[in-house]
Amino acid sequence: MAAERLQFHEMGLDDRLLKAVADLGWSQPTLIQEKAIPLALEGKDLLARARTGSGKTAAYAVPVIQRILTSKQSVREQDVRALILVPTKELGQQVQAMIRQLTAFCSRDVRVADISGKADLSAQRPILMEKPDVIVGTPSRVLAHLNAQNLLLHSSLEMLVVDEADLLFSFGFEADLKNLLCHLPKIYQSFLMSATLTEDVQALKELLLHNPVILKLQGSQLPDSNQLQQYSIKCEEEDKFLLIYTLLRLQLVQGKTLVFVGAVERSYRLKLFLEQFGIPACVLNSELPVHSRCHIITQFNQGFYDYIIATDEQSLANPTAAPQAAAGKGKKKKNSERGGKNKDKEFGVSRGVDFQNVSNVVNFDFPVTVESYIHRVGRTARADNLGTALSFIAHTELGLLSEVEEALTGENSESVLKPYEFKMEEIEGFRYRCRDAMRSVTKQAVREARLKEIKQELLNSEKLKTYFDDNPRDLQLLRHDKDLHPAVVKPHLKNVPEYLVPETLRGTVNPLSGRRKRKKMDKPQPEGVMKSSFKKNIRGRNPLRSFRYSGGRSGNRRGKTGKS
Missing domain, CATH: 3.40.50.300 (P-loop containing nucleotide triphosphate hydrolases)
Structure with missing residues (x-):
């Protein structure tokens, strides 16, 4: 009873x-x-x-x-x-x-x-x-x-x-x-x-x-499948970028989304990569002051951003573990340690932060412990809300996946993490675009993106305000320092040609483009502006082929000379 x-x-x-x-x-x-x-x-x-x-x-x-x-x-x-x-x-x-x-x-x-x-x-x-x-x-x-x-x-x-x-x-x-x-x-x-x-x-x-x-109070440390759906998909390093681009650009993942990676530098790499396609995201960087981090979270909660890219506490507690195990690239230990020196050890994203109404968690790099997985995924499906967790699994991360599945499955014979049914071959057409974008996301671009953010923090710092008042020349030097050269954004990458969209996904994408077209057509014209017939000409016949030169008289209407 x-x-x-x-x-x-x-x-x-x-x-x-x-x-x-x-x-x-x-x-x-x-x-x-x-x-x-x-x-x-x-x-x-x-x-x-x-x-x-x-x-x-x-x-x-x-x-x-x-x-x-x-x-x-x-x-x-x-x-x-x-x-x-x-x-x-x-x-x-x-x-x-x-x-x-x-x-x-x-x-x-x-x-x-x-x-x-x-x-x-x-x-x-x-x-x-x-x-x-x-x-x-x-x-x-x-x-x-x-x-x-x-x-x-x-x-x-x-x-x-x-x-x-x-x-x-x-x-x-x-x-x-x-x-x-x-x-x-x-x-x-x-x-x-x-x-x-x-x-x-x-x-x-x-x-x-x-x-x-x-x-x-809970036998399971995460909500059941009626509230939280957990998926995994096996993909290597380049495929991870290809897949995250496809999911976000075609809006297959909808709602507020947390994307977890293994290291801060990797956060900026992913941010610059997404910016190539006009996908805005913000990085929750442990190197920034607590007020700045809380401001980013507030903006996320208020809907200014739909995507936050973050590391969790595991990469801070052991800076060498996450990049090596999660990224699987075998980076030098020295570099990893250097990257972790200035991090705030009292900073944690996967827990202790009040993210609101998170619909999805994407493990771009798989967490290195079961606890870290639980705390990351625990950011969604809170209270009575529904949520989805998707993990990208490289071959070096299969062992970590097995540990998580064993811990979460328990007595149930059925695996908690379902395979994400996605045919990678269908998005091969996007691969060259992703490679084109990655060529712009160089190590220098990542370094300068981080430097730009730190420079902005210095300019906005309340603590340094008095110092800059006393030393205005230093403020001018900081403001007029040499221009940074972050990743060059290529405008053509923002558009998604319809012929590249897989047939199975066109039903998802076309309604969005249809809405955009209708909005443009319904947009009221300002008074005194004539509607252009150029679009009608494009649909009907080529205006260049039908162009007829009428001689110098027509030119006299425009000016003194009738030369073409």
């Missing part, structure tokens, strides 16, 4: 919190929220595993806010009562935004501060001196403030939350986390939230939790 679902108003929550939940449009709690919130309000320690997009953030944020509201009825002193540790700056901003939404009607009683950014410790100190009720930050940043005595937790802390716990270890936060625990009181309530329960998470459980309730 299935029990009735517990509703938010039956959990004993503050009216202001219930009003905020209603404003967010949450008609009923998700499974993780239904199970975790009542247990957390009872004071239990929790270890919860639930897949990405299942509502884990609210599952701990709601009881944290409720407990603070309850304690403030008896204790008037302002102090830090909750600490939320996150692995990435992007997730820190997302958590802070969620808590602010939930405290919309009690913001005076529950204040939250996110210290996960890259600002100087001294700049964040005034925020901490006000003793916000909830602090969100990465372990390294929180520890730095504790060591600088900008933050004291040993007497006031009541709750500790570790979000995306399994990712903290892959980002190298183990030592920071252990050092941080020395600054905490002996008794506090703990929540561990994770998409996977790795050995590292089990070790963390021993450190932080006391007789915890363990919630394993």
